[in-house]
Amino acid sequence: MSGNKIVDVYDLSPMQEGMLFHSIYEDSYAYFEQMDLEIDGRLDPVALEKAMNLQIIRHDILRTFFVYDQVEYPRQVVLTERPVKVQAFDLRNQTLKEQEEAIQQFKAKDRNKGFDLSKDTLIRLALFRLDEEKHRMIWSFHHILLDGWSLGLVLRDLFEAYRAILSGGEPNRKPSPPFSRFIRHLKRQDTSEAASFWKGLLEGYNQAVSLPSSRKRSPSKNGDSQEACFRLDAGLSRQLKELAQSRKVTMNTLFRGLWGMLLSTYNRTDDVVFGSIVSGRPSDLEKVEEMVGVLINAVPVRWTRKKDDSFLDLIDRLQEQAISSEPYQHLSLAQIQSNVGWDRSMVSHLLVYENYPVDSSIKDEHFRDKFGFEVSGFQMFDQTSYDLNVLIGPGEELVFRFLFNPSVYDLADIQTYYRHLEVLAEKIVQQPDLPLDRLTWLPTEEKDRLLHTFNDTQASYPKDATLVSLFEEQAARQGDRVAVKRGERVLTYRELNEEANRLAHALRER
Numbered sequence: 001m002s003g004n005k006i007v008d009v010y011d012l013s014p015m016q017e018g019m020l021f022h023s024i025y026e027d028s029y030a031y032f033e034q035m036d037l038e039i040d041g042r043l044d045p046v047a048l049e050k051a052m053n054l055q056i057i058r059h060d061i062l063r064t065f066f067v068y069d070q071v072e073y074p075r076q077v078v079l080t081e082r083p084v085k086v087q088a089f090d091l092r093n094q095t096l097k098e099q100e101e102a103i104q105q106f107k108a109k110d111r112n113k114g115f116d117l118s119k120d121t122l123i124r125l126a127l128f129r130l131d132e133e134k135h136r137m138i139w140s141f142h143h144i145l146l147d148g149w150s151l152g153l154v155l156r157d158l159f160e161a162y163r164a165i166l167s168g169g170e171p172n173r174k175p176s177p178p179f180s181r182f183i184r185h186l187k188r189q190d191t192s193e194a195a196s197f198w199k200g201l202l203e204g205y206n207q208a209v210s211l212p213s214s215r216k217r218s219p220s221k222n223g224d225s226q227e228a229c230f231r232l233d234a235g236l237s238r239q240l241k242e243l244a245q246s247r248k249v250t251m252n253t254l255f256r257g258l259w260g261m262l263l264s265t266y267n268r269t270d271d272v273v274f275g276s277i278v279s280g281r282p283s284d285l286e287k288v289e290e291m292v293g294v295l296i297n298a299v300p301v302r303w304t305r306k307k308d309d310s311f312l313d314l315i316d317r318l319q320e321q322a323i324s325s326e327p328y329q330h331l332s333l334a335q336i337q338s339n340v341g342w343d344r345s346m347v348s349h350l351l352v353y354e355n356y357p358v359d360s361s362i363k364d365e366h367f368r369d370k371f372g373f374e375v376s377g378f379q380m381f382d383q384t385s386y387d388l389n390v391l392i393g394p395g396e397e398l399v400f401r402f403l404f405n406p407s408v409y410d411l412a413d414i415q416t417y418y419r420h421l422e423v424l425a426e427k428i429v430q431q432p433d434l435p436l437d438r439l440t441w442l443p444t445e446e447k448d449r450l451l452h453t454f455n456d457t458q459a460s461y462p463k464d465a466t467l468v469s470l471f472e473e474q475a476a477r478q479g480d481r482v483a484v485k486r487g488e489r490v491l492t493y494r495e496l497n498e499e500a501n502r503l504a505h506a507l508r509e510r
Helices: 014-025 045-058 096-113 148-167 179-187 191-202 234-247 251-267 311-328 333-339 367-371 411-430 444-453 467-477 493-509
Strands: 006-010 032-041 064-067 075-079 086-090 123-131 134-142 226-231 271-278 297-304 349-353 373-382 388-393 399-404 482-486 489-492
Touching: 006 179, 014 297, 014 333, 032 096, 032 367, 045 086, 045 123, 045 148, 096 123, 096 134, 148 367, 191 297, 191 311, 191 333, 226 411, 234 251, 234 311, 234 411, 251 271, 251 297, 251 311, 251 349, 251 388, 251 411, 297 311, 297 333, 367 373, 399 411, 467 493, 482 493, 489 493
Parallel strands: 086 123, 271 349, 349 388
Antiparallel strands: 006 075, 032 134, 032 373, 064 075, 123 134, 226 399, 271 297, 388 399, 482 489
16 A cells, blocks of 8 residues: 555454454354345435445544554555445346345355455445345444444434435535544553452452353364344333333443343352453543444453342442443453453353444334335344354343354253253342342243153153062063263163172072
């Protein structure tokens, strides 16, 4: 790149560093994002391309590539321009089945292509025309450019620019606050003080938690993660929100409490640590709410239960922990784990409460009136370096998205986790001040299976026969079959019967 095309060069945020590492050294699929929007109404691909390129001009992170080979530290480089072209496909002459097959093939091929972070434009946009007023928009990008909040901002600005272009108005060309401002803010933070805080919080903890799984980890990750999505009943969702408000804790804190209880039960311990995502948007940084980039960070949450604790006691402590950790959330999870002598396996999954989901940018009762179309369906493909991510989205019905590695977790495992979480939430809203050791929250069907189905051992047998005589009959019928094994030693039914008889005679003689 010639010097006159470069606007800025600066370091990566902690989360970007982790994404870069996993993308290069572990999994080419890691942190690949693919958004699939179903659009009802007329959509102009030329205007859409102009609107997207306006966003690339406004937000410097969208003009960025990454330098990491033969340098001491990786850097992100911002160019003066980096336009993209919208790939347009006309499928109007195909059947619905053919259209869907073509789109799925395109999405799979696009994921397999991945991104070269040092060369590629890290955004790709494709538009499929299905009929006169129906389209599918596929937007692929690397997560190293955008966190969830930023994606919502860019989508909002994209549609506003599209509307202005179609109406002959003037789109917003004002640059957004540069992401470099956030990086400079990070540089001013005291890392030694942050390291000391996290070391104190995690002191004495030395066991990794796990979730029960039907499968064993395979040597390598599958290409695609899988997703299971669940909606929590609107009534229960409302009760959880009311509980959080009444206790003056965030919904993020509330779900940390619920998830920690699940891990505590699965691992039979009163002390667990898991990873959680924080927004990373410091309130003292000017216009941080409008900044586009990767400001989020992953931090450890330590969940501990004391004797006679209620759920209210738990979330009070977790809220205090969240507030006290805010000044130190700039330190990367890798640094935190290294400072306390942990390897990466100590934090095996992430819990994410999404404060600003993409839905907020595309769901509006006046959306069609404003833009001439509406988004009738939305799917998101996410790939991370973790085998499990639990994402919770706000709304009238809380939405739970489980992103999981299918070589480690089965769908039935995920359904069990959610069902346990759901029943636990039901019990908590009914009696939040009940001591946790008195809380029973197994689903009715599971309790019945454990107590009755698994114990349904009734069988018919000769009531007048003794156990000894029944065994001897079996030995006479199948004397050469293996009866018991211990280490290297094996006894057939005949040999076991003979041993038992010898022991019986010895006992009688004495």
